[in-house]
Amino acid sequence: MLVNPRVKICGIRSFQDAEAAVGAGAHAIAFNFVRGSRRYINPEAAREIILELPPFVSVVGVFADEPRYSVEEIASFCRLQALQFHGEETPEYCRRWSYPVIKAFRLGDDAPEAKKGATAFTDWEPLAQAAHEYDVNAFLIDAYCPNALGGMGRTFDWSKIGGRLRRPLILAGGLNPKNVREAIVRVRPFGVDVASGVETDGKKDPAKAAAFVEAARFRPGDDDGSEALL
Numbered sequence: 001m002l003v004n005p006r007v008k009i010c011g012i013r014s015f016q017d018a019e020a021a022v023g024a025g026a027h028a029i030a031f032n033f034v035r036g037s038r039r040y041i042n043p044e045a046a047r048e049i050i051l052e053l054p055p056f057v058s059v060v061g062v063f064a065d066e067p068r069y070s071v072e073e074i075a076s077f078c079r080l081q082a083l084q085f086h087g088e089e090t091p092e093y094c095r096r097w098s099y100p101v102i103k104a105f106r107l108g109d110d111a112p113e114a115k116k117g118a119t120a121f122t123d124w125e126p127l128a129q130a131a132h133e134y135d136v137n138a139f140l141i142d143a144y145c146p147n148a149l150g151g152m153g154r155t156f157d158w159s160k161i162g163g164r165l166r167r168p169l170i171l172a173g174g175l176n177p178k179n180v181r182e183a184i185v186r187v188r189p190f191g192v193d194v195a196s197g198v199e200t201d202g203k204k205d206p207a208k209a210a211a212f213v214e215a216a217r218f219r220p221g222d223d224d225g226s227e228a229l230l
């Protein structure tokens with residue numbers, strides 16, 4: 001049965017961004033601590049925003065190959081409620097956290113030949129095999145981009161997704177208010193994630209965020225009985 005997918009709006013960099021996402025009804029908002037990335041926010045600025053948030057909005061920190069002690073420090077300082085690892089973090093690295101963990105994998109025709117420990121793939125089967133080694137709380141499946149780990153507003157061929165993983169699937173990569181409904185009906189993910197598709201001039205756009213959340217809502221008649229990739 002298709003249930004309301006959870007919506008995460010990623011790349012919050014200001015109070016205004018947070019207001020746009022929370023006001024739109026996002027279930028979760030994410031702060032990007034990936035050094036050198038274009039949506040990077042320093043922990044001090046993130047903490048100021050997070051301390052002002054209302055309840056009932058999950059706060060996620062996005063990291064990529066960050067040393068463990070640094071993630072622990074930032075997570076505690078910023079009162080994060082979940083961690084998203086977007087680099088080549090190993091199954092071992094993703095264990096024994098005091099927070100729910102989302103592990104990102106990427107799919108794309110131009111992904112490099114997968115070596116051991118890869119988290120970017122051209123095809124579903126090897127991605128699913130790699131993901132099976134991870135004991136995490138959810139998997140985020142994003143579009144592969146050659147020059148960035150994420151956040152590039154690029155979609156991938158959703159028909160590549162060949163079935164369930166051992167944990168809920170969060171779909172990401174180039175989603176926006178116009179395509180998220182099709183993505184949900186075709187993939188039936190547990191959640192959807194967006195950064196670029198709800199922005200105007202690099203800032204979260206309240207109207208686009210609201211339109212995205214609305215488009216992601218379950219509607220009578222959507223349910224064709226197929227199982228969500230929970």
Ligand SMILES: O=C(O)c1ccccc1NCC(=O)[C@H](O)[C@H](O)COP(=O)(O)O
Nearest residue numbers: 010037150151152153173174194195196
């Ligand atoms: O958003 C970024 O700039 C980013 C940079 C480096 C690693 C991860 C990043 N974002 C993580 C996300 O979960 C994004 O929401 C996801 O990649 C989708 O982004 P978009 O295609 O722009 O919606």
